Amino acid sequence: TLSRANAVSVRSEMSYVMIKPDGVQRGLVGDIISRFERKGFQLKGLKLYQTPQAVAEEHYKDLKEKPFYPALVGYICSGPVVCMVWEGKGVVASARKLIGATNPLASEPGTIRGDFAIEVGRNVIHGSDSPENGERETAIWFGSEGLVEWTPTMTPWLKE
Numbered sequence: 216t217l218s219r220a221n222a223v224s225v226r227s228e229m230s231y232v233m234i235k236p237d238g239v240q241r242g243l244v245g246d247i248i249s250r251f252e253r254k255g256f257q258l259k260g261l262k263l264y265q266t267p268q269a270v271a272e273e274h275y276k277d278l279k280e281k282p283f284y285p286a287l288v289g290y291i292c293s294g295p296v297v298c299m300v301w302e303g304k305g306v307v308a309s310a311r312k313l314i315g316a317t318n319p320l321a322s323e324p325g326t327i328r329g330d331f332a333i334e335v336g337r338n339v340i341h342g343s344d345s346p347e348n349g350e351r352e353t354a355i356w357f358g359s360e361g362l363v364e365w366t367p368t369m370t371p372w373l374k375e
């Protein structure tokens with residue numbers, strides 16, 4: 216039916232966001248999660264996780280040929296990460312803005328990397344770069360059953 220088709224097409228996008236081991240070790244978890252909460256996105260998945268090497272390699276497989284790839288995989292596996300999925304209209308691009316540029320010295324103040332990081336190899340947080348990668352990365356880190364479907368009571372105050 217038409218309403219069914221609408222319901223499917225209206226389903227908004229997801230970003231896989233991850234606080235990297237330096238962000239966890241430095242006690243930035245609460246501050247970072249607050250920024251996404253206050254923006255109004257919906258939290259669909261959340262866990263503290265010690266990343267197996269194979270998972271880090273799959274996540275960053277597009278960077279396999281880069282000289283920094285082994286160090287990057289080592290960095291991601293060097294301590295627990297906080298894995299999140301945030302959902303909402305335009306969440307992928309918006310999360311990238313909240314996160315800031317890859318190189319923290321080029322990130323604007325007010326962004327997460329701009330406020331908290333100096334080096335590209337210790338840049339605190341990951342966010343998906345496209346809706347397709349949001350889906351791909353969510354599947355890698357949360358599988359098919361890791362997300363929670365729930366109805367936020369604030370929705371009428373966030374969406375007109």
Ligand code: IDP
Binds near residue numbers: 287317335338340342
């Ligand atoms: P992004 O995280 O902003 O999307 P990507 O280019 O996808 O940036 O790179 C993934 C991650 O690889 C970066 O967040 C950073 O941790 C690391 N990285 C990227 N470029 C370099 C580099 O030149 N040296 C060391 N690490 C890098």
Ligand code: MG
Binds near residue numbers: 342
């Ligand atoms: Mg990237």
